[in-house]
Amino acid sequence: MSIITPILMTLLSGSALTDLWRNKIYNAWILPGMLVGLVISVYQGGLQGLWTSAVSMIVSLGILLPVYFLNGIGAGDVKLFAAVAAFLSVQAIITCIIFSFLIGGLFSIPVILTKRNLKQTIHFAVPILISVLFYTGGSL
Numbered sequence: 773m774s775i776i777t778p779i780l781m782t783l784l785s786g787s788a789l790t791d792l793w794r795n796k797i798y799n800a801w802i803l804p805g806m807l808v809g810l811v812i813s814v815y816q817g818g819l820q821g822l823w824t825s826a827v828s829m830i831v832s833l834g835i836l837l838p839v840y841f842l843n844g845i846g847a848g849d850v851k852l853f854a855a856v857a858a859f860l861s862v863q864a865i866i867t868c869i870i871f872s873f874l875i876g877g878l879f880s881i882p883v884i885l886t887k888r889n890l891k892q893t894i895h896f897a898v899p900i901l902i903s904v905l906f907y908t909g910g911s912l
Contacts, residue, residue: 777908779808780859784901787852791897797848802855809858828857832865849896856904868903875899 783805787797806829813821836850853872857865876899883894 776809776812776859779805779812780856780904780908781901783808783855784852784897784904787848788895788897788901791848791895795895797846797852797897799851802848802851806855806858809855813858824861825858828860828862828865829854831862832857832869835866835869845896846893849900852897852900856900860904860907864907868900868907871903871906872896872899875902 783801787801790801791797810822810825813825815821817824832853833850836845836853839845840847840850853865853869856868860868876894876896879894879899
């Protein structure tokens, strides 16, 4: 297991807990996580590693900002994915984004059926955590 996995899981677990508890993903999780991801990328791959992390972060923002502007996810979720992208490749982050939305869709079915409210939100940090957990565990 690489050093990245426990650090990434700490970032995601803390973010998911605060999302569930306070309905907010704090920058106190995101910014240090992003910085650590970039530092590890430089340590492991030099400038090429930094470039890979930066491109992955830009791709995640490019995919998720339109969803945010359509009120599909919150700003904290977009920033959390950017922090996760600092640790992962472009292909990995795209895979995690797709599976996060699939998991989020599955989570929303019981909410819609029980609340009968299409505007009810889910805590999206949890699907993000699950998708990255599956990806780093080799299941995706």
